[in-house]
Amino acid sequence: MTKGTSKLNLSGSLEDYLETILLLGRKNDQVRVKDIAAERDVRAPSVSLALGKLSDLGLVDHHRREFVELTPAGHREAQRVYSRHTILTRFFSEILQMPPEAADSQACAIEHVLTDDGMDRLTRFFEYLTGCPSVSKDFLKDFQQCPIVNNSSSHCGTGTEGSFICNEPCHHDIENLNPQTRTIMSLSQLAPGTTGVVARIDAQGAIRQRLLDMGLLPDVELTVERVAPSGDPIWIKLEGSQIALRLKEAQAVRLVTV
Numbered sequence: 001m002t003k004g005t006s007k008l009n010l011s012g013s014l015e016d017y018l019e020t021i022l023l024l025g026r027k028n029d030q031v032r033v034k035d036i037a038a039e040r041d042v043r044a045p046s047v048s049l050a051l052g053k054l055s056d057l058g059l060v061d062h063h064r065r066e067f068v069e070l071t072p073a074g075h076r077e078a079q080r081v082y083s084r085h086t087i088l089t090r091f092f093s094e095i096l097q098m099p100p101e102a103a104d105s106q107a108c109a110i111e112h113v114l115t116d117d118g119m120d121r122l123t124r125f126f127e128y129l130t131g132c133p134s135v136s137k138d139f140l141k142d143f144q145q146c147p148i149v150n151n152s153s154s155h156c157g158t159g160t161e162g163s164f165i166c167n168e169p170c171h172h173d174i175e176n177l178n179p180q181t182r183t184i185m186s187l188s189q190l191a192p193g194t195t196g197v198v199a200r201i202d203a204q205g206a207i208r209q210r211l212l213d214m215g216l217l218p219d220v221e222l223t224v225e226r227v228a229p230s231g232d233p234i235w236i237k238l239e240g241s242q243i244a245l246r247l248k249e250a251q252a253v254r255l256v257t258v
Helices: 012-027 033-040 044-056 072-095 100-110 116-131 139-145 205-213 247-252
Strands: 060-063 067-070 156-158 164-166 184-186 195-201 221-227 234-238 241-245 253-257
Touching: 012 033, 012 044, 012 067, 012 072, 033 044, 044 060, 067 072, 072 100, 072 116, 072 139, 072 205, 116 195, 116 205, 184 195, 184 247, 195 205, 205 247, 241 247, 247 253
Parallel strands: none
Antiparallel strands: 060 067, 156 164, 184 253, 195 221, 195 253, 221 234, 234 241
16 A cells, blocks of 8 residues: 655654644653653654654754654654544544544554555544534434444344345434534634634545645634735644744635634
8 A cells, every 4th residue: 555645755653753743742742762762662763763864864853862842843743644543543533433543553554554545535534524514413323333333133134144124214314414504614714713613525536635744634623823924824823833824825725713
């Protein structure tokens, strides 16, 4: 299976280190080698070896053998991996209803091999749930309670080769349709200080992938910090990081204001 947009061909272990540094940096002013070792449950020499490789690739700055900081390139790579982890965790937890620890473990195993196309299709599924006006409000409940999904024969018969046949179909009558009652706006329309929740990304190709890799995923909250006098770029605050978006990128981000 091919990897995503990364051209560095990093091992899963090195991607995990970048992800760990990213998340520790969101909680602490400084990230130390001992913090990484504790978080990953490894010895300090193993951390130093990994940091040396990441430093050679220009992805981290390793100060005085104690403090660690992601470079801009390292931050982009770490966020790319974490975005995949986030969408996978949500799928396993919210859709498939796996316990949180199991969902996180599954996401960790798959995030390193999830392709751009796989990331795109998973994200579109959540965009569908968030923003499509014709989605039944009982869509997920029907799916999660279906005897086939739960491997239960309480309302099903047994077909050939042990397959399930539902005797009671899932109902999606017109009264269950959930009309779009929220106003969805482009990020470029929001004034500084405004907070919104991402509904979908209206873009294709490289622009869409870049925005997804930045962490602009369905249901993620962001705040517009400032806008250049010309209107381009636009700076946003997203999960503790400041990101500058070109106007064309901001126009593609569709949000529900909070």
